[in-house]
Amino acid sequence: MKKIITIIALAFIVGACGNKKDQSEKAENDSGNLEGTIKVDGSSTVFPITEAVAEEFRSVQPNVKVTIGVSGTGGGFQKFSRGETNISDASRPIKDKEIEACAANNITYIELEVAYDGLAVLVNPENDWVDNFTVEELKKIWEPAAQGTIMKWNQIRPEWPNEEIHLYGPGIASGTYDYFTEAVVGKSGSSRGDYTASEDDHVLVQGIAGDKFSLGFFGLAYYTENQDKLKLIGVNNGTEVVKPTLETVSTGTYAPLSRPLFIYVNSTSVKSPEVVAFVHYYLENAGELSTDVGYIPLPTELYTKQKEDFQAFVESNK
Structure with missing residues (x-):
């Protein structure tokens, strides 16, 4: 008081x-x-x-x-x-x-x-083939050159399904979009455009939760609120596979997706x-x-x- x-x-x-x-x-x-x-x-x-x-x-x-x-x-x-x-x-x-x-x-x-905050990389809970990505793989999926070219999961790793990747992410007005594209693609605001975009993270949660072949990203807090609907994927920082947590984000271990x-x-x-x-x-x-x-x-x-x-x-x- x-x-x-x-x-x-x-x-x-x-x-x-x-x-x-x-x-x-x-x-x-x-x-x-x-x-x-x-x-x-x-x-x-x-x-x-x-x-x-x-x-x-x-x-x-x-x-x-x-x-x-x-x-x-x-x-x-x-x-x-x-x-x-x-x-x-x-x-x-x-x-x-x-x-x-x-x-x-x-x-x-x-x-x-x-x-x-740590940016969470997410897939549908029914996805049983992905447990981590390298930054290079995320770039291969999201860079502008991927539009119309990188369309299926087995183009990332041959052992993954011959099924379309359905992408979800924040819109171009989002700071999360800017940060992700800078950290992963190498240039802020630079990405393929053929993905489902929304400024409302709840829309992205619903999209990923309802699509077995989905892949998306947004802030860690929205994953925390919806853990029962989503599967969190680790990112290889060059040394080890790390998932975003209080400890890995605060220490910078979850690189390059902490901010x-x-x-x-x-x-x-x-x-x-x-x-x-x-x-x-x-x-x-x-x-x-x-x-x-x-x-x-x-x-x-x-x-x-x-x-x-x-x-x-x-x-x-x-």
């Missing part, structure tokens, strides 16, 4: 230089709680963490409404760069063209790491006490809540640094 009071007090200090009428209408009701709406959009991969934080935050600030969209990392940055959202969930760092779009609209921001996850907060939003309080709460609780939803927490010292960096950002934008 002491910690919550401290956070709320800090939020009021940050917002003190704002318009008094706005503060009374937006930041405080008769009971002394914060009020307002916080708009978040972006990565479907980061969504489960942000959603978990928002649910817990409601228990301490019930009059703050947190809306969370899932437009994909790229779609989220488009809205963020136009000033339509306060916070952008991202499963990759912001790109140069997105930085330029923010600059064109006088949007400045801070990047904050919140957790680690950090981010939130971005714009400078205008930190003038709102409810946004400041929410982000402080996020960084304070992201470690525990990321584990609850299937992700891997940062080391404690990195969360401390994120909190220090954010507070400095708040102070510089008063």
Whole structure:
């Protein structure tokens, strides 16, 4: 309770230089709680963490409404760069063209790491011939040159079935797609186009779960939620076959498919006490809540640094 009071007090200090009428209408009701709406959009991969934080935050600030969209990392940055959202969930760092779009609209921001994630490579549970892939095999399947050429399982290994591979993966606006193509194909955004794509990971889960000859990839958390419907495949990192777990992702053993996850907060939003309080709460609780939803927490010292960096950002934008 002491910690919550401290956070709320800090939020009021940050917002003190704002318009008094706005503060009374937006930041405080008769009971002394914060009020307002916080708009978040972006990565479907980061969504489960942000959603978990928002649910817990409601228990301490019930009059703050947190809306969370899932437009994909790229779609989220488009809205963020136009000033339509306060916070952008991202499963990759912001790109140069997105930085330029923010600059064109006088949007400045801070990047904050919140957790680690491993990309899961998945097949249908009835698939009894695959238990691992090499990175080279994944590239052979997913690179642009594979379109219309690499169509069957036995083209990857001769002993595999003479059956079509049915591919599922995130859409091109997804940070997960960008990361996978960079790590596996060697160029971000470069892949074959003849696969079932969706920004909604639940659609991919359903597709793979209903198709014996399917192969797909998405964030580890969605596999964790659907273990009974999917089969997780190990990736040979050049030394050994490794599956993504808390330990293999945090140590980097699950290579090259481990990555950090981010939130971005714009400078205008930190003038709102409810946004400041929410982000402080996020960084304070992201470690525990990321584990609850299937992700891997940062080391404690990195969360401390994120909190220090954010507070400095708040102070510089008063």
